[in-house]
Amino acid sequence: MEAVVALERxxxxxxxxxxxxxxxFALLLERHRGPVVHFLYRMVQNQAxxxxxxxxxxxxxYRSRKTYEPTAKFTTWLFRIATHVALNSIRDRKKxxxxxxxxxxTLDGMERQVxxxxxxxxxxxxxxxxxxxxxxxxxxxPAKQRxxxxxxxxxxxxxxxxxxxxxxxxxAIKSLLFRAYESLRGQLAHMA
Amino acid sequence: xxxxxxxxxxxxxxxxxxxKTLDAARTAELNQHVQECxxxxxxxxxxxxxxxxxxxxxxxxxxxxxxxxxxxDEMRPSWWRRLLWRPVAPLAAAAAxxxxxxxxxxxxxxxxxxxxxxxxxxxxxxxxVDDLDLLIPIGSDR
Numbered sequence: 001m002e003a004v005v006a007l008e009r010x011x012x013x014x015x016x017x018x019x020x021x022x023x024x025f026a027l028l029l030e031r032h033r034g035p036v037v038h039f040l041y042r043m044v045q046n047q048a049x050x051x052x053x054x055x056x057x058x059x060x061x062y063r064s065r066k067t068y069e070p071t072a073k074f075t076t077w078l079f080r081i082a083t084h085v086a087l088n089s090i091r092d093r094k095k096x097x098x099x100x101x102x103x104x105x106t107l108d109g110m111e112r113q114v115x116x117x118x119x120x121x122x123x124x125x126x127x128x129x130x131x132x133x134x135x136x137x138x139x140x141x142p143a144k145q146r147x148x149x150x151x152x153x154x155x156x157x158x159x160x161x162x163x164x165x166x167x168x169x170x171x172a173i174k175s176l177l178f179r180a181y182e183s184l185r186g187q188l189a190h191m192a
Numbered sequence: 193x194x195x196x197x198x199x200x201x202x203x204x205x206x207x208x209x210x211x212k213t214l215d216a217a218r219t220a221e222l223n224q225h226v227q228e229c230x231x232x233x234x235x236x237x238x239x240x241x242x243x244x245x246x247x248x249x250x251x252x253x254x255x256x257x258x259x260x261x262x263x264x265d266e267m268r269p270s271w272w273r274r275l276l277w278r279p280v281a282p283l284a285a286a287a288a289x290x291x292x293x294x295x296x297x298x299x300x301x302x303x304x305x306x307x308x309x310x311x312x313x314x315x316x317x318x319x320x321v322d323d324l325d326l327l328i329p330i331g332s333d334r
Contacts (some may be wrong), residue, residue: 029255037254038247047248055258062262127244134245152207153242159204174204181206181235188238 010074017065025065029058032075035155036082042150043086043143044093045135053089057082076161083147083165090143137187145180152177195229206239 010031016024036057041050060081138146144166151157151165163173208214209222226232 026255029258033250033254037250041247042245047251051251051254055254055261058258059261059265063265130241131244131246134241138242138245153239154247174201181239184242185231185235185238188241189234 008074011070014061014065014068014074015070017062018068025062028061028074032078033058035075036078039079039082039150039155040086042138042154043083043146044089045139049089049093053085054082056085060085072164073161075157076164079151079155079157079161080165083151086147087143133188137184140187141180141183145176145183148173148176149180149184195225195232206235210236210239 010028013024013028017028033054037050037054040053040057041047044050044053057078061078138149141149148162148166151162152159157165159170159173162177163170166173166176168176205214205218205222209219212219214222222232226236
């Protein structure tokens with residue numbers, strides 16, 4: 001089934017890249033730059049790092065052009081690379097986590113002081129705090145659950161694709177997503 | 193069981209419900225259930241809350257940086273070539289040292305080892321003959 005889908009536009013473009021057509025690579029970049037960067041941003045929650053990782057993803061795509069075979073949907077392959085790169089980065093950056101938490105606590109304190117002075121700023125801060133809670137809830141998910149939720153919620157990948165990206169069965173993905181959403185509900189229910 | 197929180201297809205139903213892709217009967221059933229179930233309401237609210245986690249705009253120059261990186265990558269030798277060269281380099285250096293040493297040993301004017309060995313043998317034989325001569329009593333007839 002996947003092989004049939006692979007004859008889509010993206011796979012055709014990638015086959016042209018394999019033949020040396022760099023314009024097709026530019027088209028693929030144009031189509032997928034946003035989703036890949038945004039997925040990585042929500043995974044690592046750092047803009048500079050997410051763009052750096054996205055470049056690594058597209059570099060790997062370009063490097064693999066000569067051996068590319070459309071055995072799966074292009075986006076599945078692309079997000080598989082992106083997820084691999086993101087999970088490696090998360091693993092490598094775990095040691096730096098302590099410093100980031102300290103920075104955020106300091107920022108929280110500053111935000112509270114400003115919010116007391118200005119009503120409009122306070123409303124913005126309330127929104128910011130809510131967004132931060134969502135970010136922290138997503139960040140608190142195990143990396144694989146996080147990747148599954150982000151692909152499902154924000155990037156519109158179907159269960160089959162997410163299963164192929166994370167190398168497990170569709171039923172396992174449904175179960176994984178179910179647990180992830182339940183976990184998010186547990187953390188964010190007070191905001192509802 | 194239609195309850196999103198108690199159904200293994202909960203995520204499936206939830207996305208279908210929010211995307212309005214469920215059939216009419218399923219949608220009506222879920223509408224009714226959500227009115228009564230606080231857990232499902234909070235799950236839907238949380239799903240909607242996730243929309244607030246927006247990703248920032250991509251910084252200008254992203255493509256230029258990528259193409260520069262690709263160009264630099266293309267200039268590098270491939271991994272297998274680097275791998276191939278890694279053990280060859282010290283081997284080549286060792287071979288060069290051996291070659292220089294061999295050349296040095298064969299410099300004209302430097303006594304050849306085999307020649308040196310044969311000279312030593314002649315000297316030793318001559319010495320032995322001289323020593324034997326000493327054993328012969330003086331004045332005796334040979």
